[in-house]
Amino acid sequence: MVGGGVTTAANGVAWAMIASREALVVDGSPEARRYGGDVTRDEDLFRFDDVVVERFGIRALDGFTACVPATGVTGVAGPSGSGKSTVLRLCNRMEVPTSGQVHFRRTDIATFDPLALRRQVGMVFQRPTPFPGTVRDNLLAAVPHAGRSQMDAALRRASLDLTWLERDATALSGGEAQRVCMARTLITEPDVLLLDEPTSALDAETVHAFEDSVTELTRNGLAVLWVSHDLAQLRRVADMVLRIENGRYAGEERFGGVPGHEEG
Template sequence: MEPDGGGFVFDGVVVERGGVRALDRFSAEIPRQGVTAVFGPSGSGKSTLLRLCNRLEVPAEGRVSFRGDDLAGLDPLRLRRRVGMVFQRPTPFPGSVEDNLRAAVPDADRARMEQALAGAALDGSWLGRDATELSGGEAQRVCMARTLITQPEVLLLDEPTSALDVSATEVLEQAVRRLVEGGLTVLWVTHDMAQVRRIADRVLHIEHGRCVGIEPVARPPRVEEVAPWTTW
């Protein structure tokens, strides 16, 4: 399977921990556009797959490519600005929301901070809020804004709504769909098929560390106009 310059390509990837294969000769090609949901049971290798995409994990065997480049040859810090990640549990840093955004981009001006907040369904009035006193859903969106301020090409989401209530989940899902409609690529790990139907353009099924298929997800079209997502 050769890289096509589009999205991620996994070719015979093996990841082992303590003699157990989290990924077992995993091969798949993930397109550049839209939301790809990574779906499967607990322990199937979903989070490991996601962590490979920005070199938080490295394969014992095989190759991972991103837009035609072998990840093994890319600088990890530069890659993580192009491929940002939001984790399952929100981890805001002590200080204000502005402090959190500046931790990612110290010289960010207000316009750039407001763009990042808007991408996470927040506005400039949040900049002065204490990031450690936010609700779970608010904290997760601040963490997403902290990732977005680096202006990534791809957003990796590792079950970001698993600890959120229904209302907070809906807000985050809608925010991500707006980003995708503006041009951002998203990989979203989930074990919730109802969520897959709401947010995904395609679903990658993974079981026992192997890809067992990628198929499109039928979603109703949205008619609202969305400003393009800005990347470098």
């Protein structure tokens, strides 16, 4: 079996090659369809039941049905415009289904208070979105009375530290800004993290550092839903990948048995 870590560049590439060769792909198999279909499991984090999202007469999702397991990193892959981001946005109620249902831990997500839900289910966006002001201001925007130790913890989890606090958040590089956004999300202490192509604006080196810090976070029990158009990346970081095409579930790849990201 493949070595655990799979987070360094070399390992990642090797793993991607092996993964595709070893036919972990179960697209369209009866199991996959069943799993993507109406089988509910206790440990499901999110379940999508025949979800349709329509905007200006265009269907972003067209009967999407799938389950997201409760732990580890779940990737969401598909061509651009396939509805990946919409799936993610349904998970923190930035979007609501036109029809169908989304369940979060077996409860209809529509019944949650959206503001409380969003603190439990944090989101990091494709483009870094630092707010004007210092890094400290950014953290306080998330938790207005955050203490120094709380800030320290959040910064560390995003591979930063307290020396960053007084830096101008809008003058940082893409990778730095994205880590600040990550810290800003983590300071609300979510137990689920939604990542919407978080590395697409970053250079290769930063990408791997970002992947490493997410892997680290999952070790501490954070569940991650990671949207990416980059299947190789998802193979590096995810335990399972949901595929989506034309707004519909299009199979999944499960990397089950991969010793869950134990760094070698």
